[in-house]
Amino acid sequence: MELIIGGAYQGKLDYLLSLTGYSKDKVLDVSNIELPIDANLLLKELADRPILYQFHLLIKRLLEQDLDPYPLLDQLIHQQSEGKELFIICNEIGNGIVPMLPSDRYYRETLGRILCELAKESKRVHRVILGIGTIIKED
């Protein structure tokens, strides 16, 4: 598993596509995924399209519906432990003033903790700014 993080509109997807040589048909955009998520279906789709794009929005949708994101997280981590190819692209959203709304605070903090887990499990973590990626972790 590889994690690609960075602020919004920093060219994370383009960076990864040019790095891997993959075309856009390898991208699974989860920003409008139907809820509740069928984890098995998601994992099946990831087998053909291993670039999980807009991961932060997936977590946001789950939290908005009071759904626990951790079972899905466990399955993603399990998937990569079996050696399956997986790239997770996610916005960094934690570098701002504490939001006014409790739900925004909860989303921000929870996504941070989830990314800590994913970063630990990833063999590589890329951070992209201005379209330029830096590998900040490599096992």
Next chain:
Amino acid sequence: MFTLITGGSGSGKSEYAEMVATSYQTENRIYIATMFPFDEECNQKILRHKKMREAKNFHTIECYTGLRNLILPSNSTVLLDCLSNLVANERYQENGSKNQLVEEIIQGVKTIRKNTTHLVIVTNEVFSDGIEYDGETIQYLHDLGEVNCALAKLADEVIEIVYTIPIFHKSSFFISH
């Protein structure tokens, strides 16, 4: 050694700071807590941090304002978590130093640094959400940014934590952890 640690919300910066602080073997290990418990959400956060510190042998001192009045034992490692709370306290609490807060906090840190063996300070990356705030929040960002820059100059090392991964922005020759 003086280490300044920054990072965003939920990045694991406090846990990393505790790891750095506990890597030092000094007679005393002191934790300066800055979060004022004004509602249940704060209490939950405080509780989470207390749990994380359990069994790490910290003596906790609460300090919401007036850092430079703290009397600390020598031969100690001090962990201060975090500057973003301290700046808010100094600005908004009744006995805070208001417009003198930047100088007050820098002097406070210098005083602690002079009297202790190792100092670890946690601050907060709150500057990149692209939102245009009102005057009060802009002032807060300005103050915290100024404190951060001044302390980064004084620090031996400055580390940004990105989802548990340390990025060294300023390194010391003698890194012991």
